[in-house]
Amino acid sequence: MDLSAETLLEMQRRMLRIRRFDERASLMVKRGHIPGTVHTSIGQEAQVVGACMALGDGDYMSGNHRSHGHPIGKGSPLGPLMAELVGKATGVCGGKGGSLHLADFAVGSLGESGIVGSSIPIATGAGLSSKVLGNGRVSLAFFGDGAANQGCLYEAMNLAGVWDLPVVFLCENNQYALSTPAHTVTSGVIAERAAGFGIPGVRVEDGQDVLAVYEAAAAAVDRARRGEGPTLVEVITYRFNEHSEGLRLGTDYRDKDEKAAWLERDPIVLFRQRLIADGTATAEQLDELEAAVLREVDEAVEFTDRSPYPDPSVAFKDLYTEPIGVLS
Amino acid sequence: MTLMSYLGAIGAAQREAMEADPRVVIIGEDVEANVYGTTGAGKSRKDKGDFLELFGANRIRNTPISEEVIVGAAAGAAMTGLRPIVDLSYSSFLYMAMDQFVNQVAKNRYMFGGQASMPVVFRSAMFYGLNTGAHHSDRPYPMFMNVPGLKIVVPSNPYDAKGLLRTAVDSDDPVLTFEACMLWGTKGEVPEEEYRIPFGQARTAREGDDVTVVAISSAVPEALAAAESLAGEGLSVEVIDPRTLVPFDAEAVIRSVQRTGRLVVADPAHRTCSAAAEISAIVAEEAFESLRAPIVRVATPDTQIPFSPALEKQLYPNRDSIAEAIRRVTGTRAGSTSEAARLASPAPHL
Ligand SMILES: Cc1ncc(C[n+]2csc(CCOP(=O)(O)OP(=O)(O)O)c2C)c(N)n1
Numbered sequence A: 001m002d003l004s005a006e007t008l009l010e011m012q013r014r015m016l017r018i019r020r021f022d023e024r025a026s027l028m029v030k031r032g033h034i035p036g037t038v039h040t041s042i043g044q045e046a047q048v049v050g051a052c053m054a055l056g057d058g059d060y061m062s063g064n065h066r067s068h069g070h071p072i073g074k075g076s077p078l079g080p081l082m083a084e085l086v087g088k089a090t091g092v093c094g095g096k097g098g099s100l101h102l103a104d105f106a107v108g109s110l111g112e113s114g115i116v117g118s119s120i121p122i123a124t125g126a127g128l129s130s131k132v133l134g135n136g137r138v139s140l141a142f143f144g145d146g147a148a149n150q151g152c153l154y155e156a157m158n159l160a161g162v163w164d165l166p167v168v169f170l171c172e173n174n175q176y177a178l179s180t181p182a183h184t185v186t187s188g189v190i191a192e193r194a195a196g197f198g199i200p201g202v203r204v205e206d207g208q209d210v211l212a213v214y215e216a217a218a219a220a221v222d223r224a225r226r227g228e229g230p231t232l233v234e235v236i237t238y239r240f241n242e243h244s245e246g247l248r249l250g251t252d253y254r255d256k257d258e259k260a261a262w263l264e265r266d267p268i269v270l271f272r273q274r275l276i277a278d279g280t281a282t283a284e285q286l287d288e289l290e291a292a293v294l295r296e297v298d299e300a301v302e303f304t305d306r307s308p309y310p311d312p313s314v315a316f317k318d319l320y321t322e323p324i325g326v327l328s
Numbered sequence B: 001m002t003l004m005s006y007l008g009a010i011g012a013a014q015r016e017a018m019e020a021d022p023r024v025v026i027i028g029e030d031v032e033a034n035v036y037g038t039t040g041a042g043k044s045r046k047d048k049g050d051f052l053e054l055f056g057a058n059r060i061r062n063t064p065i066s067e068e069v070i071v072g073a074a075a076g077a078a079m080t081g082l083r084p085i086v087d088l089s090y091s092s093f094l095y096m097a098m099d100q101f102v103n104q105v106a107k108n109r110y111m112f113g114g115q116a117s118m119p120v121v122f123r124s125a126m127f128y129g130l131n132t133g134a135h136h137s138d139r140p141y142p143m144f145m146n147v148p149g150l151k152i153v154v155p156s157n158p159y160d161a162k163g164l165l166r167t168a169v170d171s172d173d174p175v176l177t178f179e180a181c182m183l184w185g186t187k188g189e190v191p192e193e194e195y196r197i198p199f200g201q202a203r204t205a206r207e208g209d210d211v212t213v214v215a216i217s218s219a220v221p222e223a224l225a226a227a228e229s230l231a232g233e234g235l236s237v238e239v240i241d242p243r244t245l246v247p248f249d250a251e252a253v254i255r256s257v258q259r260t261g262r263l264v265v266a267d268p269a270h271r272t273c274s275a276a277a278e279i280s281a282i283v284a285e286e287a288f289e290s291l292r293a294p295i296v297r298v299a300t301p302d303t304q305i306p307f308s309p310a311l312e313k314q315l316y317p318n319r320d321s322i323a324e325a326i327r328r329v330t331g332t333r334a335g336s337t338s339e340a341a342r343l344a345s346p347a348p349h350l
Helices: A005-030 A045-052 A069-073 A080-084 A120-133 A151-162 A190-197 A210-223 A256-264 A268-276 A284-308 A312-316 B008-021 B051-055 B069-079 B091-105 B141-145 B158-170 B219-231 B250-261 B275-286 B319-331 B337-344
Strands: A060-062 A138-145 A167-171 A200-202 A231-236 B003-005 B022-030 B059-061 B082-091 B119-125 B150-155 B177-182 B186-190 B203-206 B211-215 B236-240 B244-246 B263-270 B297-301
Touching: A005 A069, A005 A080, A005 A210, A005 A268, A005 A284, A005 B219, A045 A069, A045 A138, A045 A231, A045 A268, A060 A120, A069 A120, A069 B211, A069 B297, A080 A284, A120 A138, A120 A151, A120 A167, A120 B069, A151 A167, A151 B069, A167 A210, A190 A200, A190 B141, A190 B158, A190 B244, A200 A210, A200 B069, A210 B119, A231 B319, A268 A284, A268 B008, A284 B219, A284 B337, A312 B158, B003 B008, B003 B275, B008 B022, B008 B051, B008 B158, B008 B186, B051 B059, B069 B082, B069 B091, B091 B203, B119 B158, B119 B211, B141 B150, B141 B177, B141 B236, B141 B244, B141 B263, B141 B275, B150 B158, B158 B177, B158 B186, B203 B219, B211 B219, B211 B319, B219 B263, B219 B319, B236 B250, B250 B275, B263 B319, B297 B319
Parallel strands: A060 A138, A138 A167, A167 A231, A200 A231, B022 B059, B022 B082, B082 B119, B119 B177, B150 B177, B211 B236, B211 B263, B263 B297
Antiparallel strands: B003 B186, B150 B244, B203 B236
16 A cells, blocks of 8 residues: 555544544533533544545545544544534534534535434445446445444345445444443354355454555445445454443443553554654654644634524424424 | 326326436335336336336336335435435335434434435335235324424325325425325326425315315225215215325314314324324314314224224225214214224214
8 A cells, every 4th residue: 555644644633633522522521511422432543534534525424323533534624513512503513413413514424323223224325326326426334333233234235235336334343332242242253244245344353553444445445436336344443431421331341451452552652653663754743743633622612612502493493494384 | 187097197207207307216126117007107118108218227226125224225315416216115114114214314404404405205005995904004104294304295186196296206305105005096187297286285175164074095085975975964064185294284274174163084094193183183272262063083993904804994984984973073963883983983972
């Protein structure tokens, strides 16, 4: 793989944007500034960014409850995302979606979903659009190992396979569905399930390596763009935080040593070392990049603070394209 | 004008919509071979007018039997530039895709603050009254009326079937059309040229002064037959077909009840939380002072649909049960009430 220094630095920048944004969001949940909860992608940034960077600007994606990483990885500005988490009028969904239902159509993000597995058919349908309209766009569905046991994934892989749709099914296998270890509820290997549909299934064993994820995702995207149909990509990774912020599970469902070993494999630290080692960037340059990202997050929070809450009447907007007569 | 069947009118609307806009695609089980008779002029592929030949395999697509992804993929396609018409064949199969209908189709535009529109039409046929038993006979439109974000269409005749379907395809919001198979063969005059029937405008199928009957789907011809027979007894019955349940033309119903002072609602859905229940509540809230008698609902009793014709026939609103209800609200005769009619519209004291 021959990637320019600019591309490599962009990968690091996007991973940092996700990390710092999620860290701030986590803090804001704890302080009560964000209502409800958020699910962070901390620890999984290489997997998110590797996949998103493999997509072009016009390409589509759908995602799940672990939601901010996906649009950030695709290039969304941070202000409207943060404002959405707080429920402000300037939020990317005007305050009607929140963390679980972010969407930023400007970057091809067709929506995250609070229902596990439910957004997979949406990306599949976007693939149908691309195929019928012949516009060359690829769509990617992000979902977890838990979602991999939802039947709709198999309906979607079959449909995309039989119609050769330009879809990438990307399983973020962080090895737990809430507290449930994947291997206790998942028969066989997720990537191997693709074989039953006659489509390639690949497994990225080191999901902490952004280049490894990028390589696998780019191959799947290229294949889709060539009209050869869908691919299932399973990425093995780990979430460093709890399932969601503020969630305090009474039992210790994750082994301490296991967790410690994964914390050693922080994708941002690993990639930083690599960029310095191969001379792509200096430590100072990378520090500067980090500082710039932090400023961006600060600005997103300031933007959010300055923003008003939506007018209560907004609760009745956007249900239909035009209001339909409802007696009150 | 040409004489057309209800089914033929649906085919005509689909063909017009496909010709008018290359973004319109038809997906569904068995749509390529035109087995249900709505994707071609005739049942044979060789017949002129076959959709697969006319529009090609890119736009007429047989799907696997996978309702969840059919509905979800149609939603995703609608959000990204297509205007799919989805043929879900039997209405009872909609349950397979309940998550996609409720959590994606109905909610996406709202949740995403209007970033997405959802121009997709889901057609399904209610096979009730045809001895297909409990797994094929459902009339599930009231369940979907309970989901904000969907539009619900219930055509009762060929003219409406064509005009409403054209409006449905034009709509940037998701539309579910529930077609009654009992009516598929009904023939009526249908313009050959394009026309559209706006949503939310009820049709007065018959004018009258003594009682308003709001009838839905296959209950419309039954209500008209009841009105006709009661005319001989000196009763003047107004029959209103709402045509769309969401949006619902409450004004037309209220105006009529304000004149007649009486309301009967005939609804082939199960009685509890039926469309009839909602319509009755609207009238009770908005026109209570006009009512001269209690509202009576004629609906399907809350039982599953049995197979035997001897059992099934009695369940749905028919001319007799509707006439019985009309007599009751007009106080013209107590009459002997059959078990089914009693279950469908219990007297207030029961
Ligand atoms: C259909 C459905 N069932 C259950 C839940 C509750 N729930 C939310 S996230 C989650 C775990 C999902 O695990 P996975 O798909 O592996 O994603 P991860 O959280 O690990 O990223 C569960 C059970 C839900 N939101 N939707």
